[in-house]
Amino acid sequence: ETGVTQSPTHLIKTRGQQVTLRCSSQSGHNTVSWYQQALGQGPQFIFQYYREEENGRGNFPPRFSGLQFPNYSSELNVNALELDDSALYLCASSLESVGYGYTFGSGTRLTVV
Amino acid sequence: RKEVEQDPGPFNVPEGATVAFNCTYSNSASQSFFWYRQDCRKEPKLLMSVYSSGNEDGRFTAQLNRASQYISLLIRDSKLSDSATYLCVVPRYGGATNKLIFGTGTLLAVQP
Numbered sequence A: 001e002t003g004v005t006q007s008p009t010h011l012i013k014t015r016g017q018q019v020t021l022r023c024s025s026q027s028g029h030n031t032v033s034w035y036q037q038a039l040g041q042g043p044q045f046i047f048q049y050y051r052e053e054e055n056g057r058g059n060f061p062p063r064f065s066g067l068q069f070p071n072y073s074s075e076l077n078v079n080a081l082e083l084d085d086s087a088l089y090l091c092a093s094s095l096e097s098v099g100y101g102y103t104f105g106s107g108t109r110l111t112v113v
Numbered sequence B: 001r002k003e004v005e006q007d008p009g010p011f012n013v014p015e016g017a018t019v020a021f022n023c024t025y026s027n028s029a030s031q032s033f034f035w036y037r038q039d040c041r042k043e044p045k046l047l048m049s050v051y052s053s054g055n056e057d058g059r060f061t062a063q064l065n066r067a068s069q070y071i072s073l074l075i076r077d078s079k080l081s082d083s084a085t086y087l088c089v090v091p092r093y094g095g096a097t098n099k100l101i102f103g104t105g106t107l108l109a110v111q112p
Helices: none
Strands: A005-007 A010-013 A019-024 A031-037 A044-050 A053-057 A064-068 A074-078 A087-094 A108-112 B004-006 B011-014 B019-025 B033-038 B044-050 B054-057 B060-065 B070-075 B084-094 B097-102 B106-111
Touching: A005 A087, A010 A019, A019 A087, A019 A108, A031 A074, A031 B097, A044 A064, A044 B097, A053 B097, A074 A087, B004 B084, B011 B019, B019 B084, B019 B106, B033 B060, B033 B070, B044 B054, B044 B060, B044 B070, B070 B084
Parallel strands: A010 A108, B011 B106
Antiparallel strands: A005 A019, A019 A074, A031 A044, A031 A087, A044 A053, A064 A074, A087 A108, B004 B019, B019 B070, B033 B044, B033 B084, B054 B060, B060 B070, B084 B097, B084 B106
């Protein structure tokens, strides 16, 4: 059974650029949630994807968008990067959208300069 | 008021000590609770689940007080390897979505 994998592990971008982060869900999991963790804070829910559709969204602007593919992998896209977007982005997969069994990936650390 | 609040610490304790962390939550309808452990620059990992009054797993005990809306985590006989950030987590249901609401975490440093 494979876990959740995220890529890339680290990324440096310039303010105003766009970024795409990728996540492969754990085998058998059909739901992917994305979280943003700023330094010294707990993870904050960005959105969730279930059956290739956005299934809930946190308090993040529209420049944060995502996709889920038929194999349940997912992408997080952020446009017009701001300095405050610098954070650890975590992907968590689960079985069904209301499941308890969340498995987190090791995250992508994004630095915006 | 934040949905989930924790004392950020840091808690500096010697090896062998007993340490307790508290967490308060605002949604009285919450039914389940979790403690996650997060090592520096790593992902959170589930430590314990709490569905009723409490749960015990070896040196770790989690207790739930619904009347006061707080959850505690007790670590007995602290080890150096227990040094990490401990995150209190409360799931929130919104229709068909279950999202995790995290506290800011409590940093524990166990000293030799």
